Amino acid sequence: MQLTSVETRVLGALIEKEITTPEYYPLSLNALVNACNQKNNREPVMALDEVEVRQALHGLEDEHLAAPVRGDGRVAKFEHHCQEVFNFTRGEIAILCVLLLRGPQTPGELRGRTERMYRFDELGDVQSVLQRLMTRDPALVKVLPRQPGTKEARYAHLLSGDVQGFESASASASSSSANSSTYASSQATDPELSERVAQLESEVADLTRELGELREQVERISRLLE
CATH class of the missing domain: 1.10.10.10 (Winged helix-like DNA-binding domain superfamily/Winged helix DNA-binding domain)
Structure with missing residues (x-):
């Protein structure tokens, strides 16, 4: 597995928000961009745009680590699948x-x-x-x-x-x-x-x-x- 720095940031942001703000999870693309670009709890601080985050999501989907949520909502949302892949505690x-x-x-x-x-x-x-x-x-x-x-x-x-x-x-x-x-x-x-x-x-x-x-x-x- 060779995740890029952007894929790493996107995956980390999905995991963090699922645990710390479950009421807003899964994340819309806009919310995910904001989570990736936070200035606190991030090193280095990034300034990613929607295109870069969407490309990273495609890469994570290829590795079975993230995917869009299938639902009836008009806004697409995304979630990670680390638990299914790694069975973490x-x-x-x-x-x-x-x-x-x-x-x-x-x-x-x-x-x-x-x-x-x-x-x-x-x-x-x-x-x-x-x-x-x-x-x-x-x-x-x-x-x-x-x-x-x-x-x-x-x-x-x-x-x-x-x-x-x-x-x-x-x-x-x-x-x-x-x-x-x-x-x-x-x-x-x-x-x-x-x-x-x-x-x-x-x-x-x-x-x-x-x-x-x-x-x-x-x-x-x-x-x-x-």
């Missing part, structure tokens, strides 16, 4: 959804960013799900080489083929390398600093999740008022 599909929408993530990031879809009680539960996805035949997830100065390894989905590495579009390689060296040196000499940084990262993940929930609530209210 709720935890597995939540993790895969975040990987599709945001690229490679650490287990800690996945735990915070999947909370809207599925709550993992412990970090070990996330790692257990990642391990199951890695041992499927064929594997759906792989662990990436750990970057210099980082404590946690990141995991990436394999629905677009093998992944050798990933650099965030928001950071340059040179500044990342310098910051990583400084950070690693500080951590090695100050365990208390390491603990404080871990706590701040957790708080940032919580705030990001809460902001995403607020934005979704605003979107729901806006749709109701239209």
Whole structure:
């Protein structure tokens, strides 16, 4: 399976909206375009048009991963078929959804960013799900080489083929390398600093999740008022 970046975004958006806003699912083409182009919970942010999303839907339909809903409505709507293809647990599909929408993530990031879809009680539960996805035949997830100065390894989905590495579009390689060296040196000499940084990262993940929930609530209210 070799999904394109647009197909990946479309599939991730369908999965996310089925779980977080089931009252608006399946999605019309216009709603799906808006979901793909959201600025929150997306990396990278995209600006897709209806033609690109429709082409991606055709590709996903060829892979039996998505299809139009057969019904009497005048507006065509679309749904994903991941459950039929992969028979995921709720935890597995939540993790895969975040990987599709945001690229490679650490287990800690996945735990915070999947909370809207599925709550993992412990970090070990996330790692257990990642391990199951890695041992499927064929594997759906792989662990990436750990970057210099980082404590946690990141995991990436394999629905677009093998992944050798990933650099965030928001950071340059040179500044990342310098910051990583400084950070690693500080951590090695100050365990208390390491603990404080871990706590701040957790708080940032919580705030990001809460902001995403607020934005979704605003979107729901806006749709109701239209």
